[in-house]
Amino acid sequence: MKNKIVRIKDIAEKAEVSKGTVDRVLHNRGRVSEEAREKVLRIIQEMNYEPNLIARTLKSNKVYHMAAIIPDPLIDPYWEAPKSGLEKAEKELRHYGISVTSFIFNPYNVDSFLKKAKEATQSEPDGILLAPVFYREVLSFFAQWDLRRIPYVLFNTQIPDATPLSYIGQDSYQSGFLVAKLLTFGLPEPGTFLVAHVYEDIPNSAHLMKKEEGFRHYFVEKKLTDKYQVVRLELGNPDSGLFTEQLNKVRRQYPDLKGIFVTNSKAYEIAFYLEKHRTTDIKLIGYDLLPKNLYYLETGIINFLINQNPKGQGYWGIQQLTDFLVFKKEIQPIKYLPLDIITQENLSYYIDNEG
Amino acid sequence: MKNKIVRIKDIAEKAEVSKGTVDRVLHNRGRVSEEAREKVLRIIQEMNYEPNLIARTLKSNKVYHMAAIIPDPLIDPYWEAPKSGLEKAEKELRHYGISVTSFIFNPYNVDSFLKKAKEATQSEPDGILLAPVFYREVLSFFAQWDLRRIPYVLFNTQIPDATPLSYIGQDSYQSGFLVAKLLTFGLPEPGTFLVAHVYEDIPNSAHLMKKEEGFRHYFVEKKLTDKYQVVRLELGNPDSGLFTEQLNKVRRQYPDLKGIFVTNSKAYEIAFYLEKHRTTDIKLIGYDLLPKNLYYLETGIINFLINQNPKGQGYWGIQQLTDFLVFKKEIQPIKYLPLDIITQENLSYYIDNEG
DNA sequence: ATTTAAATTGTTTTCGACCACATTCTGGCC
DNA sequence: GGCCAGAATGTGGTCGAAAACAATTTAAAT
Known part of the structure; x- marks a missing residue:
């Protein structure tokens, strides 16, 4: 026994x-x-x-250098979480010889990305963790890394034509699908829904399009296209007057607007607008537990947030690379993180908790 | 460098x-x-x-015996998940000298519990993981274990008068609160909600009362008591004719019944009833991703399930004991697991995933 | 039958913490 | 000075896997 x-x-x-x-x-x-x-x-x-992994790692005390190529949290606060996640992983795994160097680029500047990705490559890392926000530009790097046999893990944005060691993030299509369910749940009357892309380079953001696709498909699949109408809007810089004007126009045009789906983490920009215009009958769903989003979730202007678990994405990215390099484990090519539904009432358990 | x-x-x-x-x-x-x-x-x-923790644990090949005192999964399938969770933890931690012995009792029989708890104590374990479903009877064991300095971790049910090494599970009050939010979300008309306790020894199940308390409190706090009415029902053995009769009576008595909140994992029993009576206008929320519950979630009779992450509870229970015994880490006395909201659309990411 | 290279198998050291055991050192006493 | 107890310090083996290194066996060539 x-x-x-x-x-x-x-x-x-x-x-x-x-x-x-x-x-x-x-x-x-x-x-x-x-x-x-x-x-x-x-x-x-x-x-x-x-x-015995203990004995194995004790013996081979090789140091593994990993390069994390991520956007600057100072420019877009969303990226603080992945960074803290990968730092957490580094701390836990230091004794296994893991060392992570971050290469931080400006997510609104292609050249900055190219420069940092080049630097990262030249540092000859044993593995790479990457948030591929620039779809086109990243492809040539994939080719290089494939050639040099450097394993790379992608997170946040799924890239169709890539064969990374692993992708970590959510199923964008399904997440749009889920949002449609939440917005329509319990709604008796027909109406219009708005898909809002806030301040993004849409042609280069395939995952945002996937979200919209999933959202729209829900209505088709559930045979709700007679009852509900879906419109889309690409919004510019929230600090500009145009932003407000665009939203005003939509509200005039669709007086039966029932809900807004913000496809990235900037739901707070729309919430700010709704608050200013004292509009309480429009449901609002967005992504991510940024402080500003949480504020509007508390006040009830944002109804739900989908947690993309960005901290977990950074954390698991480093974990996956470690499992591959150090423990020689089989790596699942896609690690979908759960679509956490966050509301005022269960929020606290998702903040600063969980790996 | x-x-x-x-x-x-x-x-x-x-x-x-x-x-x-x-x-x-x-x-x-x-x-x-x-x-x-x-x-x-x-x-x-x-x-x-x-x-270097690696070197340390390699050397000290002490074996830690842990006793897990849990209900029989064959009697209540809910308990399969914690069991598989602790087995997963045991497997991962075997090289750290962790060995878990399960003491399995009948959750509907106090004597069976007393017998197994006694056996577990006599096995002189280094740590104990326990699902304290019998509130009164467990207290004397706590005293014994405190005296013998055996650390014990509780999960699933929070016990007020205990000082375990750690409690792992959900905040029952808050989970009831959350369910109220979900049931009322988007509901325009007033109506009645039913809190259903299915086949449970209520006086001995403080956590189910906490759930009901949280549920009721939502209506008070949100000033919805004029609009909605909450009633409760303790249901007996689902296999008896009485069960159906009780539900029939409630439906006759409250024709404006809008939703049912099942406080344990047996929402499927109510779903079965609703399906048989072709009732589609009553919302149903329950707990846990049991196969039977998932079936009714798929068919739409159950609207939401709250995932108590029972597998995670078993897993983290063993992990906490190991952190304490092997790694001498500080242990947080309460580890609340998130209140995961599960619906058809995000279900797949919570099944057989996650530690 | 002898030589020799290749093929196969065996032995030993290393990783870092830990701990039992061995050794050296100190000061007090006759 | 010599002896000894007790205080202080040093040494070497252990855990299991890995890998360098050493030894042995086999088969082919002369």
């Missing part, structure tokens, strides 16, 4: 070979006779051997 | 003593001259030494 822990030595004894031979079989190195190989493999199966 | 990892040997060299002396200083054992002690302590500070 008491399954004692099986060591290489135990296998060696049972197979009547030396531990050197077992080691060679385990790692497919050196030369081993077919006979010995089979016997050892059989006994490994039988005894259900699992290598 | 001076990130070289500091070892005991490095400190010994710098302090011009042997590593034995450094060890004695670190662990306050044996005798060390005041002079040497101070010098070593100073250098430990200077070099910012942190012991």
Whole structure:
């Protein structure tokens, strides 16, 4: 009953070979006779051997350098969370020889991205964690890294034509689908919904389009297209007068506006507008637990937020790279994080909690 | 770049003593001259030494026996998840010398619980994980364990008069509060809500009362008591005819019944009833991602489920005990798990995912 | 049959913390 | 000076996996 822990030595004894031979079989190195190989493999199966990761990492105290290429949190506060997540992972994994260097670029400036991605590549890292916000520009780097056999993990934005070690983030399509459900839940009368893209480079943001697609598809699938109408709006810089004017126009044009779906983390900009215009009958759903969003969630202007768990994305990104490089585990190519539905009432359990 | 990892040997060299002396200083054992002690302590500070946990746990191959006292999954399928969670933790932590023995009792039989709890205590475990479903009976065990200095972690049910190492689970009050929000979200007309306790020993289930309390309090706090009415019902064995009769009676009595809140994982029993009676205008919210619940979530009879993350509760319970016993970490006395809101559209990301 | 290279298998050290054991040092006493 | 207790300090083996290194066996060539 008491399954004692099986060591290489135990296998060696049972197979009547030396531990050197077992080691060679385990790692497919050196030369081993077919006979010995089979016997050892059989006994490994039988005894259900699992290598002791503690001992393994103690021995090979190699240092793994990882490069994290992420946008500047000072420019867009959304990126604070992934950064703190990867820092948390680095701290936990330091004893496994993990060291992370951040390369921080301006998310509104392609050249800044190119420069930092180049620097990161030149630092010859053992692994790369990347938020690929510039769809077109990132492709040539993928080619380089593939060539140099540097594993890279993407997060936040899913890129169709890439074969990263892993993608970590949400299923954008499904998240739009979910938002549609929440906005229509319990609504008796027909009306109009607005999909708002706030201050984004839309052609370069495939994931935002996926969200809209999922949103719209909900109405088709549930046969609600007669009852509800969906319109879209691309909003510019929130600090400009144009922003307000665009929203005014939409409200005039669709007096039966029932809800707004903000596809990125800037729901607070719309909430600010709604508050100023004392509009309380329009439901508002957006993404991410930024302080400004939380403020409007508390006041009730934002009804729900979808938590993209950005901290977790940074954290799991480093974890995945470590699992691959250090522990040689199988990596799932897509790690979808859950679509957490956040409201005033369950908010506190998602803040500064969870890996 | 001076990130070289500091070892005991490095400190010994710098302090011009042997590593034995450094060890004695670190662990306050044996005798060390005041002079040497101070010098070593100073250098430990200077070099910012942190012991290598990997090496430490490799050496000390002590085995920690943990006892998990949990209800029988064959009697109530809810308990499968915690069991699989703690098994997952055991597997991950086996190399740290963690071994878990389960003591499984019948959740509808006090004597069975007493017997198993006694057995567990007699096995002299290094730590205990417990689902304290019998409020009164468990108290004397707490006293025993406190006396014997056996750390115990509670999960699922919070017990007011206990000082466990840690409680893991949800805030029951807040979860009822959240359900009220969801049931009333977007509802224009007034109506009645039913709090249904299905087949439970209510006086002994303080956490279910907490849920009801939170639920009712929502209406008070939001000043909705004029608009909505809340009634409660304690239902017996779902297999009996009485069960159906009770529900029939409630529906006759409150024709404006708008929603039902099932306080435990047995929402599927009510869903079965609603389906049979072709009732589609009553919203239904319950707990936990049991297969039967998921079936009715898919068909739309259950609108939302609150995920209590029972697998995570088992998992984190063992993790907390390990952090305490093996890694000597500080343990937070309450670890509230998030109140995950589950609907058809985000369900898949919560199933068989996550630790 | 002897030599030799190749193929196979065995042995030993290393990683860092820990701990039992061994050794050296100090001061007090005859 | 010599002896000894007790205080202070040093040494070396252990954990399991890994990998460098050493030794042995096999098969082919002369």
